[in-house]
Amino acid sequence: DARVTQTPRHKVTEMGQEVTMRCQPILGHNTVFWYRQTMMQGLELLAYFRNRAPLDDSGMPKDRFSAEMPDATLATLKIQPSEPRDSAVYFCASGPGTGGNQPQHFGDGTRLSIL
Amino acid sequence: AQSVTQPDIHITVSEGASLELRCNYSYGATPYLFWYVQSPGQGLQLLLKYFSGDTLVQGIKGFEAEFKRSQSSFNLRKPSVHWSDAAEYFCAVGAYNNDMRFGAGTRLTVKP
Numbered sequence: 001d002a003r004v005t006q007t008p009r010h011k012v013t014e015m016g017q018e019v020t021m022r023c024q025p026i027l028g029h030n031t032v033f034w035y036r037q038t039m040m041q042g043l044e045l046l047a048y049f050r051n052r053a054p055l056d057d058s059g060m061p062k063d064r065f066s067a068e069m070p071d072a073t074l075a076t077l078k079i080q081p082s083e084p085r086d087s088a089v090y091f092c093a094s095g096p097g098t099g100g101n102q103p104q105h106f107g108d109g110t111r112l113s114i115l
Numbered sequence: 116a117q118s119v120t121q122p123d124i125h126i127t128v129s130e131g132a133s134l135e136l137r138c139n140y141s142y143g144a145t146p147y148l149f150w151y152v153q154s155p156g157q158g159l160q161l162l163l164k165y166f167s168g169d170t171l172v173q174g175i176k177g178f179e180a181e182f183k184r185s186q187s188s189f190n191l192r193k194p195s196v197h198w199s200d201a202a203e204y205f206c207a208v209g210a211y212n213n214d215m216r217f218g219a220g221t222r223l224t225v226k227p
Contacts, residue, residue, distance in 0.1 A: 004158070033214070033215075042217070042219045042220060043159075043205065043217045043220070045214055045215075045216075045217075048214055055214075056214060091158055091159070093158075093159075100117075100147060100208075100209025100210040100211060100214050100215045101147045101166070101209055101210070101211045102147075102209075103149060103161045103164055104159075104161075104215060105161075106151075106158030106159045106160070107158050108156070108157050108158045109157075109158055
């Protein structure tokens with residue numbers, strides 16, 4: 001059964017360090033989403049890509065977050081420098097089609113703790 | 116842009132009882148509607164989806180949902196809840212050529 005793979009599953013680091021989270025979307029899916037989940041804010045859309053091109057990153061703090069798709073099999077989300085308020089679970093999801101009209105398949109997330 | 120509201124933050128039901136989780140959406144055109152379930156430590160898993168046609172859709176794990184355009188609702192139901200159904204449930208609304216918006220989620224607790 002095809003799955004979205006996220007690495008690492010857990011990350012603990014100190015404030016100010018760079019954090020890189022990786023996602024391998026399901027082969028053939030051309031839309032990739034990054035979400036952040038916290039108790040206070042729930043599930044927030046940070047950015048999404050279609051055919052590797054960024055379509056919307058309005059949910060992402062631009063000064064410290066960046067998202068890229070170097071190739072069709074890898075999406076990355078970077079935080080530099082990291083801050084304690086970035087502590088959350090970050091999910092990647094992928095889907096076929098043009099986005100909102102198709103189900104998204106989620107990875108198991110990266111649980112990030114910034115000390 | 117589309118939006119979705121889940122009025123109930125937390126619901127508790129007894130095992131074997133019926134369940135209905137509420138979802139209301141806002142969108143000017145025909146929405147694409149989804150229900151997802153999230154177990155602790157895992158990502159969201161698709162339960163069912165509605166695109167068009169029959170307004171009562173069946174999903175996995177014995178869940179169903181009914182689309183009511185007049186009420187802008189897409190409530191999730193299950194006739195008899197099992198302890199393993201305890202999880203967080205998310206309703207989502209999508210639009211063609213656009214992203215998907217998720218509700219805040221409803222946490223389901225199942226009493227023995």
